[in-house]
Amino acid sequence: DSGVTQTPKHLITATGQRVTLRCSPRSGDLSVYWYQQSLDQGLQFLIQYYNGEERAKGNILERFSAQQFPDLHSELNLSSLELGDSALYFCASSPQEQFFGPGTRLTVL
């Protein structure tokens, strides 16, 4: 158990819809990183938050947004979903090693 929690574990939705993925970092970790794993793109960094502030952006689409709340949990919002957004979404937290949550498997039909 990495100590990073993510909900839900699975999500099935339709094109055009909006979903929210939730992540709680390990106790004491201030950073949250979001990654997307898809068959064609591999593992890609999306966005990082540190103590409530956005710190770095990767290949995150404009349809996607994230935030980190005062209790340090983070949410990744995906809107106007397309078939190609189907992927495994991970969050991670760390002081040094990055420990990953179990992931949310998103299926867009």
Added chain:
Amino acid sequence: AQKITQTQPGMFVQEKEAVTLDCTYDTSDQSYGLFWYKQPSSGEMIFLIYQGSYDEQNATEGRYSLNFQKARKSANLVISASQLGDSAMYFCAMRERNYGGSQGNLIFGKGTKLSVKP
């Protein structure tokens, strides 16, 4: 730009034998971190081992060791005494530079699928 290359899409190893998974990296930074993760078919990403660029000793964690050759920019993972449960995808990753007070994100290679034969 930083890059991680894993040239072995798939590897087979006999149970109880050792196996080396290759990883080369490219960076112009002097300070960086290298990681290996295991992803079984269930999908979770399991942290295995970490090597800092200034660490003089190769990192070891149980049956895992990281063969760090800085001049060659390689960070190969060695798994000793392979077990059936080692069958999984293995990803090499490098941390991008830090942003004042927080650690940078990881960039990943494409992975190597290891199959352990009984």
